[in-house]
Amino acid sequence: MATNASLFERAQRVIPGGVNSPVRAFRAVGGTPRFIARAQGPHLWDAEGRRYIDYIGSWGPMILGHGHPAVLEAVQRAARDGCSFGAPTEREIELAEAIIAQVPSVEQVRLVSSGTEAGMSALRLARGATGRSKFIKFEGCYHGHADALLVKAGSGLATFGHPTSAGVPAEVVRDTLVLEYNNLEQLEAAFAAQGDELACVMIEPIAGNMNFVRASLPFMQRLRELCTQHGALLVFDEVMTGFRVALGSAQSLYAQAIPGFAPDLSVFGKVIGGGMPLAAFGGPRELMKHLAPLGPVYQAGTLSGNPVATACGLATLHEISKPGFFEALASRTQALVAGLMGAASDAGVPFVGDSQGGMFGFFFTAELPQNYGVVMATDKERFNRFFHAMLDRGIYFAPALYEAGFVSAAHGAEEIETTVSAAREAFATLR
Ligand code: KE4
Numbered sequence: 001m002a003t004n005a006s007l008f009e010r011a012q013r014v015i016p017g018g019v020n021s022p023v024r025a026f027r028a029v030g031g032t033p034r035f036i037a038r039a040q041g042p043h044l045w046d047a048e049g050r051r052y053i054d055y056i057g058s059w060g061p062m063i064l065g066h067g068h069p070a071v072l073e074a075v076q077r078a079a080r081d082g083c084s085f086g087a088p089t090e091r092e093i094e095l096a097e098a099i100i101a102q103v104p105s106v107e108q109v110r111l112v113s114s115g116t117e118a119g120m121s122a123l124r125l126a127r128g129a130t131g132r133s134k135f136i137k138f139e140g141c142y143h144g145h146a147d148a149l150l151v152k153a154g155s156g157l158a159t160f161g162h163p164t165s166a167g168v169p170a171e172v173v174r175d176t177l178v179l180e181y182n183n184l185e186q187l188e189a190a191f192a193a194q195g196d197e198l199a200c201v202m203i204e205p206i207a208g209n210m211n212f213v214r215a216s217l218p219f220m221q222r223l224r225e226l227c228t229q230h231g232a233l234l235v236f237d238e239v240m241t242g243f244r245v246a247l248g249s250a251q252s253l254y255a256q257a258i259p260g261f262a263p264d265l266s267v268f269g270k271v272i273g274g275g276m277p278l279a280a281f282g283g284p285r286e287l288m289k290h291l292a293p294l295g296p297v298y299q300a301g302t303l304s305g306n307p308v309a310t311a312c313g314l315a316t317l318h319e320i321s322k323p324g325f326f327e328a329l330a331s332r333t334q335a336l337v338a339g340l341m342g343a344a345s346d347a348g349v350p351f352v353g354d355s356q357g358g359m360f361g362f363f364f365t366a367e368l369p370q371n372y373g374v375v376m377a378t379d380k381e382r383f384n385r386f387f388h389a390m391l392d393r394g395i396y397f398a399p400a401l402y403e404a405g406f407v408s409a410a411h412g413a414e415e416i417e418t419t420v421s422a423a424r425e426a427f428a429t430l431r
Contacts, residue, residue, distance in 0.1 A: 052395065063316065078308045110291060148176055268281070339416060340353055350379070
């Protein structure tokens with residue numbers, strides 16, 4: 001029987017780093033990645049037959065758990081009718097209608113195949129619609145690997161970014177301004193200096209790419225005001241939070257707290273594809289009309305709106321739209337975080353967590369971090385030891401301290417209890 005180690009060794013011969021996405025290689029936590037053979041409900045099984053409770057859920061999509069019967073049936077039926085046509089289908093209309101039904105700020109959506117493609121296209125649309133090139137993103141937010149978005153803060157305030165990746169020419173990120181998340185002072189200064197030159201501000205409303213950091217209400221309210229005042233578009237990257245933290249996505253939470261709040265463009269992915277390659281970006285007709293074939297902003301894709309992926313996404317959205325779904329998911333996720341915090345407190349280990357809907361995060365520190373710098377200053381050594389102590393006990397958390405975690409509807413009270421009791425043992429080793 002192949003082992004994780006033998007598969008990893010073989011994979012590295014033919015795939016760079018042995019993985020098709022870097023975070024899967026366990027380089028942040030060390031050790032050998034688990035090669036997954038199959039999954040069902042809240043569980044994964046690796047190549048050695050070892051079972052894990054899965055808190056990654058494919059980095060968000062598997063909100064129903066693995067192998068939901070209604071989703072499987074929809075995917076099998078769709079595949080039998082044809083895997084791809086390169087022509088419009090009714091199901092693309094149905095999925096667009098299902099997304100729009102839950103997100104009042106979106107009147108039209110364009111379906112694509114990945115969050116990167118959706119974020120890249122939303123940026124191009126914002127630039128095309130405003131005729132401006134500059135835009136703001138925040139340190140610690142990830143919007144996919146399009147060149148203009150692979151950028152870190154420049155030195156000092158309101159200076160333009162530097163590429164975070166080789167192969168990205170400096171001129172491509174010359175118009176990308178990177179600010180500190182939740183930093184009102186930097187936001188005010190940046191808009192004062194060049195607000196009228198900004199095409200947009202792109203933000204993860206709850207930043208799941210620095211584990212779990214909420215944008216504060218004062219920050220988000222001021223961001224909305226400044227964008228409106230200067231004619232810059234507010235782009236919500238909800239690839240991770242969309243249909244995950246609430247049925248109406250994160251923007252519905254801000255709209256509850258800030259009357260009339262809405263972003264101008266939204267980016268979705270993960271949950272809306274139910275685990276198949278599907279993402280989307282959308283907004284008011286006034287903005288979406290700039291897109292080809294109507295307008296001059298070009299964007300296209302061979303597999304956009306793929307008939308099997310749309311079937312998977314539709315079946316998923318149908319299930320999560322059922323009454324009580326998010327209340328049950330949120331209480332299960334809250335029970336997990338409360339259980340972990342209680343176990344850490346009993347062991348005297350500085351540990352704090354937060355959650356919204358089916359998304360959670362935790363840090364080895366006393367207070368919830370408000371920005372990337374604080375997240376990266378938390379206790380990495382303890383995180384990595386905890387990760388492996390839990391993995392050894394059959395609990396699979398995200399293999400990096402800057403990643404979020406996800407609970408599915410298939411995680412029952414038993415899985416939460418098993419996880420918390422494993423954590424009690426793991427925290428005891430961290431004293
Ligand atoms: P994809 O191109 O990976 O489908 O989506 C990019 C993306 C865009 N926006 C946000 C907020 C995202 O979280 C992502 C992708 N998330 C990562 C997890 N941190 C995917 C995991 C990976 O890169 O393998």
